[in-house]
Amino acid sequence: MIARELFDAYSTALLTNDAMARKELLEFIGYVGFNDYPMLRDSLLDGCPALVAKYGDRAAQVAIEFYQEQRAASGVEEPYTPTLVAQPDAKVARADVRRSMGSLYGGAGHDAFMSTMAGYMTKRVMGQADEQLWDAMERDMVRGKACLVPHAGACGWCVLIASRGWDLDRRIESMRHDNCKCTLVVDWGDPALAGYDEMDYYRIYRDADSVENQRKWVSEWNAMSAEERQRYSPGTFTDRRKGETSTKSGWNNYRRNRVIQTMNENMGITSSSRIK
Numbered sequence: 001m002i003a004r005e006l007f008d009a010y011s012t013a014l015l016t017n018d019a020m021a022r023k024e025l026l027e028f029i030g031y032v033g034f035n036d037y038p039m040l041r042d043s044l045l046d047g048c049p050a051l052v053a054k055y056g057d058r059a060a061q062v063a064i065e066f067y068q069e070q071r072a073a074s075g076v077e078e079p080y081t082p083t084l085v086a087q088p089d090a091k092v093a094r095a096d097v098r099r100s101m102g103s104l105y106g107g108a109g110h111d112a113f114m115s116t117m118a119g120y121m122t123k124r125v126m127g128q129a130d131e132q133l134w135d136a137m138e139r140d141m142v143r144g145k146a147c148l149v150p151h152a153g154a155c156g157w158c159v160l161i162a163s164r165g166w167d168l169d170r171r172i173e174s175m176r177h178d179n180c181k182c183t184l185v186v187d188w189g190d191p192a193l194a195g196y197d198e199m200d201y202y203r204i205y206r207d208a209d210s211v212e213n214q215r216k217w218v219s220e221w222n223a224m225s226a227e228e229r230q231r232y233s234p235g236t237f238t239d240r241r242k243g244e245t246s247t248k249s250g251w252n253n254y255r256r257n258r259v260i261q262t263m264n265e266n267m268g269i270t271s272s273s274r275i276k
């Protein structure tokens with residue numbers, strides 16, 4: 001059982017660090033200014049990976065402290081000390097910059113540019129805490145269990161992950177979206193967090209994914225043209241042995257999108273969070 005005090009301290013430390021990262025990024029952009037786009041791009045291509053590394057390392061340090069405290073509190077006796085995970089590849093932060101610059105060249109406003117950049121920063125910095133926890137869990141002889149604790153007003157996507165409770169795997173969790181300030185936690189034994197009930201999130205998911213709604217989505221899907229359906233397809237796959245190329249149906253993606261949209265509507269969340 002994770003004590004509420006420990007969770008609150010961990011969550012606050014991560015959010016404070018994230019706020020500092022965003023502030024420094026926005027000050028940096030403000031300092032360079034928007035008069036010369038190529039200069040802004042080049043400055044950010046250097047500056048952004050450095051900021052992600054600086055604040056990502058701090059997030060990972062905080063995650064190590066949380067991991068060790070909770071491990072000890074759970075009474076795990078076998079010794080284990082997590083090592084700091086590697087910083088994210090600078091290419092990732094540079095790709096964020098290039099994408100955002102692309103929309104700026106495409107006519108996006110300065111405010112939109114800054115909020116997009118800040119959203120990426122949060123995703124990368126908070127993501128380092130996730131990486132650290134997953135890395136420690138995978139190396140630890142005594143394997144813990146992880147769950148995502150949504151922040152107040154979290155979007156349907158995060159609530160959907162939270163509804164899976166303590167059975168997250170890295171593949172699912174790695175889908176942290178831009179701006180996401182939810183907290184990944186780890187516990188051992190019979191995992192729990194004081195004041196947290198995954199059933200609250202499961203109910204929101206179940207209400208959205210009702211039989212009635214599913215029927216509605218099937219008719220929506222059936223009414224779509226092939227081109228419209230194509231937009232939801234996860235991609236084209238080639239069977240090398242047979243030399244055949246086939247396109248997977250996008251139904252599962254469409255349904256997931258509709259589940260999340262409906263959850264957002266039911267929770268009164270209007271701003272559509274980007275879904276990776």
Ligand SMILES: [Zn+2]
Nearest residue numbers: 158180181182
């Ligand atoms: Zn979230």
